[in-house]
Amino acid sequence: MKNVPNYKKIYSDMIAMKYPEKIKVCEGYLRKEKLTVLDVVKLNKLLSNGSNHMSNKFNQRFKSYDKSVIFEILDYQKKKHLTNTELARHFELSRNTITKWKKEFL
Known part of the structure; x- marks a missing residue:
């Protein structure tokens, strides 16, 4: 069984x-x-909402995505007709990460 934080309660x-x-x-x-x-x-x-750039960069290292979220993000790209760069900027990801996901899952 997978332990998942109760994000609703936390937020x-x-x-x-x-x-x-x-x-x-x-x-x-x-x-x-x-x-x-x-x-x-x-x-x-x-x-x-515009907090410290350094803390955002630090927190970025600890983000992780499961397969269902990756498929949601890639589906979002298709629906909105975004390039890898635009998608990466929108979700604050690396373009290389997007490319890797596409090779691995599509």
């Missing part, structure tokens, strides 16, 4: 304590029964 508590002014912006995500990895990435973007 609900964090928003209530640190970012009460952003409750309305994040309300749609917090209404969901379960948050996906993409929801967590979007919530992070909403909450960080």
Whole structure:
């Protein structure tokens, strides 16, 4: 059995304590029964909103994606007709990562 963090609880508590002014912006995500990895990435973007570049670069190292999220990201690229560079910028990934995923999964 896989232990998965309860992201909904984590982000609900964090928003209530640190970012009460952003409750309305994040309300749609917090209404969901379960948050996906993409929801967590979007919530992070909403909450960080121009925070320190160095901390963003440091946190980038610790992101990980499972197959279902990778397929979602690649599907997003198809739907929006994005290049690898545009997709990488949107999700704050490396272009090489996108290329590797395409070779491995498509």
